[in-house]
Amino acid sequence: MSVVSGRKNLVVVRAGKNSLHPRWLAGATPRSFDLIVSRYDAAAAFDHGPDVRVVLRPGGKWDGLHAILSEPGLLDGYDYILLPDDDLDMTAADIEAIFAAMRRHDLDVAQPALSWDSYFSHFSVLACPGFGLRYVNFVEIMAPCLRRDVLEKILPEFAHTMSGFGLDYVWCRLSEDPRRRAAILDSIPVRHTRPIGRVLRGHMAKQGVVAEDEEAVLRARFGVTGRHRPLFYAAIDASGRRIEGRGALALRMALAYAKVYRKLGMQEPPLRNIMTILRRQLTRRPQLTPLRRIAEPAAQE
Secondary structure, three states: OOOOOOOOEEEEEEEOOOOOOHHHHOOOOOOOEEEEEEEOOOOOOOOOOOOOEEEEOOOOHHHHHHHHHOOOOOOOOOOEEEOOOOOEEOOHHHHHHHHHHHHHOOOOEEEEEEOOOOOOOOHHHEOOOOEEEEEEOOOOOOOOEEEHHHHHHHHHHHOOOOOOOOHHHHHHHOOOOOOOOEEEEEEEEEEEOOOOOHHHHHHHHHOOOOHHHHHHHHHHHHOOOOOOOOOEEEEEEOOOOEEEOHHHHHHHHHHHHHHOHHHOOOOOOHHHHHHHHHHHHHHOOOOOOOOOOOOOOOOOO
16 A cells, blocks of 8 residues: 555554544544554444545554554655554644654654643653653653654564563664654643553453563563663753753753642652652663664564
């Protein structure tokens, strides 16, 4: 499949029957992105007309994405590809803004920030007041937007993971110079509507698959060492001014979150998370050296 619409951006979603992706199309006329809906549930029936491709592919997120993204010629003509989970509440305008930010800031990979009422894995990816974007070493697997050449480098790994663990920090380091190529887009908050990972963990347990084991294999293939958590080292504030340095960002982020902490309810105490941000930012350095695959994935049986 090759691009016949002339659009330069692609969104691919693995969708179940409760998928929120129909909201992503509302008011999207015209739009700069194509949408492919890859159903993992046969009971999920969608008909968006001839302009949206719908396919059935049982399985998980990553093997399903690998199957469709590996189709010969499918990525030809696209500049950026967004791979959101189907439980993200966002609009066509949000998606357009994500692609625009990728181009404007010449990013390899980025994600929208999460709204304050979202379920989350990492507190620091919640939208931080006063920021336009923050450069980071870690982009979550929930809604990554990747430049096509970066996606092509990491795509073989999709076939060998159910969890996606480790992808979040590997794809941030696949350029010749990974600095300022990965970001959290604070100006584009979207809402994550379901608890993180419960269904996935259950499916993996039934198959005897452990997420941390998958991550260890990926780390070995790319020679990754050390622990990885989101660390921010530069930013652009809401006025367009640049901010440099982990320490400066630690203070700005902590103060910004503290001012709105009563609105940061969710599943964990906000003040404890704010202190964690300060500690990590002031004591740890992000690894930003380029990564290369040093061992090829095993052939699928």
